[in-house]
Amino acid sequence: MKNTLLIAGKEIKSYFASPIAYFLMAFFALIFGPTFYVSTRDMIRMGLQAQMMGQQQPMNINDMIIRPLLGFAGTISLFLIPMISMRLFAEEKRSGTIELLLTSPVRDIEIILGKWLGAMALFLCILGMSMLNIAFLFMWGKPDVLPVLVAYLGLILQGGCLLAIGEFVSTTTKNQIIAGGVTFFFCLLLYLLSYYIGYDTGVIAQVVGYLSIVTHLDNFSKGLLSLKDVIFYFSMIFLALFMTARSLESSRWRA
Amino acid sequence: MIKVEGLTKRYARTVAVDNISFEVEKGQIVGFLGPNGAGKTTTMRILTCFLPPTEGKASVAGFDVQEHPMEVKRRIGYLPETPPLYPEMGVAEFLHFAGRLKGISSADIKGRADEAIGRCSLGDVRDKLIGKLSKGYRQRVGIAQAIIHNPPVLILDEPTSGLDPKQIIEIRDLLHALAGEHTIILSTHILSEVEHSCGRVVIINAGKVVATDTVDNLTNRLRGSEAVAVEIEAAGEHPAAGEAQQRLEQVQGVSRVVAKEPKDGRLRFEIESLQGRHIRADLARAVVNSGWNLSELSSVGMSLEEIFLQLTASEQKTKPEIETAPAPEGAQQ
Numbered sequence: 409m410k411n412t413l414l415i416a417g418k419e420i421k422s423y424f425a426s427p428i429a430y431f432l433m434a435f436f437a438l439i440f441g442p443t444f445y446v447s448t449r450d451m452i453r454m455g456l457q458a459q460m461m462g463q464q465q466p467m468n469i470n471d472m473i474i475r476p477l478l479g480f481a482g483t484i485s486l487f488l489i490p491m492i493s494m495r496l497f498a499e500e501k502r503s504g505t506i507e508l509l510l511t512s513p514v515r516d517i518e519i520i521l522g523k524w525l526g527a528m529a530l531f532l533c534i535l536g537m538s539m540l541n542i543a544f545l546f547m548w549g550k551p552d553v554l555p556v557l558v559a560y561l562g563l564i565l566q567g568g569c570l571l572a573i574g575e576f577v578s579t580t581t582k583n584q585i586i587a588g589g590v591t592f593f594f595c596l597l598l599y600l601l602s603y604y605i606g607y608d609t610g611v612i613a614q615v616v617g618y619l620s621i622v623t624h625l626d627n628f629s630k631g632l633l634s635l636k637d638v639i640f641y642f643s644m645i646f647l648a649l650f651m652t653a654r655s656l657e658s659s660r661w662r663a
Numbered sequence: 664m665i666k667v668e669g670l671t672k673r674y675a676r677t678v679a680v681d682n683i684s685f686e687v688e689k690g691q692i693v694g695f696l697g698p699n700g701a702g703k704t705t706t707m708r709i710l711t712c713f714l715p716p717t718e719g720k721a722s723v724a725g726f727d728v729q730e731h732p733m734e735v736k737r738r739i740g741y742l743p744e745t746p747p748l749y750p751e752m753g754v755a756e757f758l759h760f761a762g763r764l765k766g767i768s769s770a771d772i773k774g775r776a777d778e779a780i781g782r783c784s785l786g787d788v789r790d791k792l793i794g795k796l797s798k799g800y801r802q803r804v805g806i807a808q809a810i811i812h813n814p815p816v817l818i819l820d821e822p823t824s825g826l827d828p829k830q831i832i833e834i835r836d837l838l839h840a841l842a843g844e845h846t847i848i849l850s851t852h853i854l855s856e857v858e859h860s861c862g863r864v865v866i867i868n869a870g871k872v873v874a875t876d877t878v879d880n881l882t883n884r885l886r887g888s889e890a891v892a893v894e895i896e897a898a899g900e901h902p903a904a905g906e907a908q909q910r911l912e913q914v915q916g917v918s919r920v921v922a923k924e925p926k927d928g929r930l931r932f933e934i935e936s937l938q939g940r941h942i943r944a945d946l947a948r949a950v951v952n953s954g955w956n957l958s959e960l961s962s963v964g965m966s967l968e969e970i971f972l973q974l975t976a977s978e979q980k981t982k983p984e985i986e987t988a989p990a991p992e993g994a995q996q
Contacts, residue, residue, distance in 0.1 A: 421751075421752070422749065422751055425751035426751060503750075504744075504747050505747040505748065507713055507741070508764070508808070509764070510713050511711040511712060511713050511736055511739065512765050513733050513736040513737040513764075514764060515733075661715060
């Protein structure tokens with residue numbers, strides 16, 4: 409545990425010692441901000457139009473702004489996560505610092521968890537940028553807090569899952585670009601699975617649909633917290649971290 | 664302290680280490696000597712639990728590297744070929760991290776880091792970023808991280824590479840100070856390094872141990888006899904080379920006289936003695952008594968360098984199928 413936190417701390421420091429953390433946070437803010445502006449503006453216009461037409465429909469901030477916005481944040485994170493995870497092991501392998509980690513009295517699992525937690529911390533910081541915008545909605549509107557929290561939980565779980573996959577990919581190569589590229593491919597694949605099945609309802613379609621990260625995130629962004637989805641993410645995280653451990657071990661044998 | 668028995672490491676197509684065995688006693692400094700690609704780094708990586716052996720056993724302080732890797736790792740300080748440094752960290756910061764990783768408690772870490780900084784004379788750069796340091800300083804930070812937890816065994820892969828002569832001497836002194844309480848294995852392909860620092864040498868070539876002995880014994884064993892270079896001034900035609908050679912061959916205890924190319928009007932010979940005979944005084948007398956001018960008389964003891972070449976070359980002859988051409992500098996075996 410102590411070692412895990414030590415390594416996590418080192419990872420966080422490394423992210424913030426290089427431009428990558430600031431770049432990713434700025435990148436996210438620059439994409440999320442205008443989207444937030446546009447969707448808020450559209451909602452206000454629709455509200456005014458509805459009033460002028462004499463219709464009095466209650467406008468729901470949760471449904472009209474927060475839900476699509478946080479769904480969109482999930483999509484952006486597909487692009488950001490490979491950039492976070494690609495360096496985790498690839499950089500250590502390239503620079504030889506992996507020899508320090510693997511010859512210190514630290515268990516592999518502590519290294520893997522530490523790195524994953526470090527990457528998660530950066531991901532949370534990036535996600536935190538969106539809270540600046542969401543906070544405005546709370547200042548001038550009255551959205552429900554609970555669905556927002558559930559949606560964030562979904563984003564965090566999805567991020568954890570993709571980061572774990574990215575960490576696994578990163579153990580397989582010395583080349584950060586390859587690690588990033590392959591991770592992005594996996595992210596995209598898991599994202600697109602739900603599109604591939606379309607309206608098909610066969611067994612295969614159900615399995616493929618279950619594997620898609622989007623179907624599970626949808627429930628979270630609706631504010632639905634179901635055990636099934638939580639278990640999906642946790643099992644994906646566990647599987648990916650387990651594969652990371654196996655890959656790290658086999659890299660010793662292959663050297 | 665360190666015991667290696669029948670250690671073999673095979674990669675997909677190559678055998679990096681082929682059935683090697685050696686032992687290191689507590690407090691010794693052992694030099695691991697061999698050309699690039701001989702298997703030095705692989706052996707060290709197995710000892711530090713970075714790589715598992717294909718066959719054979721290795722143990723450090725009584726713990727097997729495969730069965731109790733944690734115990735072994737706790738007792739080893741390791742400097743890999745490329746010092747494992749994070750360029751974005753400061754020197755002190757990095758040593759704190761490395762020390763904590765090696766199990767030093769947060770209460771002790773500051774003192775230990777300061778001690779390592781002092782021992783490796785890193786005081787001037789302690790707050791600098793590692794990425795901004797010169798190669799020599801980086802090497803020393805690498806050594807500092809290896810000794811920070813005061814391990815009983817130090818494994819140093821080419822500790823003096825990239826250092827200037829003054830720093831090499833400092834590292835040598837540091838190693839001498841560490842020896843005794845620490846057992847040290849260091850690898851190098853610089854022979855003078857071994858002659859200065861190590862009590863014992865393990866020469867390995869093409870994955871095999873070619874010789875294991877103390878430096879003195881090794882030099883003696885292979886030298887066998889004394890070799891002396893003699894230069895005689897020749898005025899005009901006198902003495903003739905043949906005549907001089909004949910005269911020298913008559914000296915007692917001489918086994919062989921080899922005439923060398925004359926230089927600046929001086930005849931030059933290389934003379935080998937019989938086993939255990941001291942011939943220099945007799946040679947000098949013989950030359951002077953013949954009325955010639957002796958301009959130089961010097962011992963050409965076989966250096967470790969020649970022994971090394973001789974050993975590794977003979978190995979090549981008997982095993983021509985093994986690739987022994989020196990790998991490019993910095994290549995990993």
